[in-house]
Amino acid sequence: MITVENLVKEFGPKKAVNNVTFSVQRGEILGFLGPNGAGKSTTMRMLTGFFPPTSGKVTIGGHDIAENPIAAKKLIGYLPEAAPCYSDMTVRGFLAFCAEMRGLSGRAIDDAVNRVAGLCFLESVLHQSVDTLSKGYRHRTCFAQSIIHDPEVLVLDEPTDGLDPNQKHEVRQLIKRMGEKKAIIFSTHILEEVEAVCSRAMIIDRGTVVANGTPSELKAKAEGAGSVTLRVFGTAAETVKSRLSSLMVAGKVSVSSGNNAVNARVFPRDKNVNGELAKAVAELTVKEGWKFDELHTEEGRLDDVFRAITLPDTVKARND
Amino acid sequence: MLSDSIRNIRTIAKRELMGYFNSPVAYVFIVIFLLLNGFFTFMLGGFFEIGEASLARPFFNWHPWLYLFLVPAAGMRLWSEERRTGTLELLLTMPVAAWEAIVGKFLACWLFLAIALALTFPVVATAMYLGSPDVGATAAGYLGSLLLAGAYLAVTVMTSALTRNQVISFIMSVVICFFLIFAGWEQVTSLAVRWAPDWLVNTIAAFSVMPHFTNFQRGVVELRDLVYFISVMVFSLFTTSVILRNLRGA
Ligand SMILES: Nc1ncnc2c1ncn2[C@@H]1O[C@H](COP(=O)(O)OP(=O)(O)O)[C@@H](O)[C@H]1O
Numbered sequence: 001m002i003t004v005e006n007l008v009k010e011f012g013p014k015k016a017v018n019n020v021t022f023s024v025q026r027g028e029i030l031g032f033l034g035p036n037g038a039g040k041s042t043t044m045r046m047l048t049g050f051f052p053p054t055s056g057k058v059t060i061g062g063h064d065i066a067e068n069p070i071a072a073k074k075l076i077g078y079l080p081e082a083a084p085c086y087s088d089m090t091v092r093g094f095l096a097f098c099a100e101m102r103g104l105s106g107r108a109i110d111d112a113v114n115r116v117a118g119l120c121f122l123e124s125v126l127h128q129s130v131d132t133l134s135k136g137y138r139h140r141t142c143f144a145q146s147i148i149h150d151p152e153v154l155v156l157d158e159p160t161d162g163l164d165p166n167q168k169h170e171v172r173q174l175i176k177r178m179g180e181k182k183a184i185i186f187s188t189h190i191l192e193e194v195e196a197v198c199s200r201a202m203i204i205d206r207g208t209v210v211a212n213g214t215p216s217e218l219k220a221k222a223e224g225a226g227s228v229t230l231r232v233f234g235t236a237a238e239t240v241k242s243r244l245s246s247l248m249v250a251g252k253v254s255v256s257s258g259n260n261a262v263n264a265r266v267f268p269r270d271k272n273v274n275g276e277l278a279k280a281v282a283e284l285t286v287k288e289g290w291k292f293d294e295l296h297t298e299e300g301r302l303d304d305v306f307r308a309i310t311l312p313d314t315v316k317a318r319n320d
Numbered sequence: 321m322l323s324d325s326i327r328n329i330r331t332i333a334k335r336e337l338m339g340y341f342n343s344p345v346a347y348v349f350i351v352i353f354l355l356l357n358g359f360f361t362f363m364l365g366g367f368f369e370i371g372e373a374s375l376a377r378p379f380f381n382w383h384p385w386l387y388l389f390l391v392p393a394a395g396m397r398l399w400s401e402e403r404r405t406g407t408l409e410l411l412l413t414m415p416v417a418a419w420e421a422i423v424g425k426f427l428a429c430w431l432f433l434a435i436a437l438a439l440t441f442p443v444v445a446t447a448m449y450l451g452s453p454d455v456g457a458t459a460a461g462y463l464g465s466l467l468l469a470g471a472y473l474a475v476t477v478m479t480s481a482l483t484r485n486q487v488i489s490f491i492m493s494v495v496i497c498f499f500l501i502f503a504g505w506e507q508v509t510s511l512a513v514r515w516a517p518d519w520l521v522n523t524i525a526a527f528s529v530m531p532h533f534t535n536f537q538r539g540v541v542e543l544r545d546l547v548y549f550i551s552v553m554v555f556s557l558f559t560t561s562v563i564l565r566n567l568r569g570a
């Protein structure tokens with residue numbers, strides 16, 4: 001539904017977005033990650049036709065956004081980062097206006113307003129003026145606007161920003177449900193959100209895509225991903241280390257002891273073999289008759305990947 | 321599709337117009353407009369002293385000056401507020417062409433000004449009651465006044481797209497509209513001909529609203545005056561679309 005080819009945006013001498021290419025299919029939720037100023041919002045503004053790109057091409061449902069903007073925009077629902085709403089209107093008035101702009105009329109407008117008010121928990125403020133809303137409500141009002149025409153493509157710029165934990169959870173569930181039938185791209189800097197919601201994640205840094213894959217693929221890139229942690233009681237650290245090291249599939253082994261327990265961490269010899277290591281360690285433990293209370297495989301943390309990929313550049317940018 | 325365009329323009333104009341009447345500012349504006357109109361007409365214009373119950377001079381004469389401040393005040397927020405609050409991004413990512421949004425906003429504010437102008441009707445009724453003013457000339461005066469307001473408003477729409485600050489938008493449009501009056505104001509042109517060649521004075525004056533507006537005031541509706549006002553509006557609104565495009569292309 002969304003295809004982006006070699007997208008570039010320059011602001012004067014500065015390249016905010018540099019040669020970004022990706023696509024999002026129906027049924028996919030793409031999480032768009034990156035530190036502040038990475039170019040997430042700028043990319044989204046080009047996707048939605050607000051900024052014309054310096055070069056590159058965006059098509060939405062087959063319509064080129066530059067050549068056929070109206071047809072493309074009809075398919076898109078967009079939540080801008082600042083969640084702007086017309087503050088001199090009531091919530092109902094605002095949503096009805098957006099519905100009308102999206103081509104709905106008569107009863108269909110009321111139905112659409114009531115539907116999104118339900119989805120976004122806005123019933124209690126429908127008659128309130130937008131400028132008297134708290135931030136969370138205003139944000140959800142703008143979110144409601146983006147789905148009022150049940151669009152095939154959703155572009156959400158930090159959809160959970162400024163919400164409390166309960167609201168965050170609700171919005172994530174909503175995105176996840178809608179993602180079954182739509183093509184969704186949303187930006188965030190909350191990593192747990194990506195794991196909870198996305199089918200695929202893309203990390204962008206200083207305008208360039210630096211990683212792209214499913215959340216588990218990305219996590220596997222973390223240092224320590226795939227290693228096995230074991231805690232054993234009543235056995236000498238030396239013994240544990242030498243036994244573990246003798247395993248075929250084991251690579252580096254590190255142990256530390258304290259509180260009469262031995263904490264061991266075994267790294268796989270071959271990072272791409274999954275599950276083998278934990279099994280081997282478990283078998284060894286049983287064979288040796290060790291008493292243990294913990295044995296698990298590290299999944300790798302998205303945080304670590306994110307920091308490893310983007311930190312050097314952020315530091316560099318700060319020093320420029 | 322034309323019908324889609326009309327629909328978009330109507331939706332945007334409706335929202336904008338409701339925005340005016342949902343806030344007290346609209347009513348304050350109308351009251352000030354009517355009070356100033358009455359003041360100029362009856363006090364400064366000498367409506368009673370002239371002795372002829374003609375509307376042309378005392379009533380319409382002041383409109384270029386009255387509108388000079390009131391029209392920019394009414395229109396200054398049209399785009400600058402969209403820019404300041406970020407709703408511009410919302411509006412222009414909806415399936416609507418920029419020109420439709422520009423025209424919709426312009427028409428809403430023009431209609432609002434037309435309503436304010438229509439409320440001056442008691443003045444006309446007074447004139448009708450006191451004498452027998454030329455109905456045709458009065459209608460021409462109203463038409464000219466409406467076109468004048470439209471021309472100023474189009475300029476204001478343009479300046480409001482230039483900045484996110486309403487006050488700056490107001491000042492810029494007052495300055496431009498002042499030039500539009502000044503270049504062809506009789507008091508200025510009659511002085512200017514003493515040191516500048518006639519053709520130059522006339523050329524510059526042709527850009528002014530004054531010679532065109534005065535014709536309407538006299539009850540004369542001429543095609544070239546209509547063309548003038550419509551050109552000012554089209555030019556300013558077209559420039560607005562260029563400004564909005566550059567804003568996003570930056
Ligand atoms: N309208 C603009 N004019 C000039 N520079 C801009 C503009 N919008 C964004 N930028 C710059 O482009 C870079 C990317 O910004 P943005 O896309 O907002 O990042 P993100 O959303 O990932 O935090 C930033 O360095 C920002 O300063």
Ligand SMILES: [Mg+2]
Pocket residue numbers: 037040041042081157
């Ligand atoms: Mg951003």
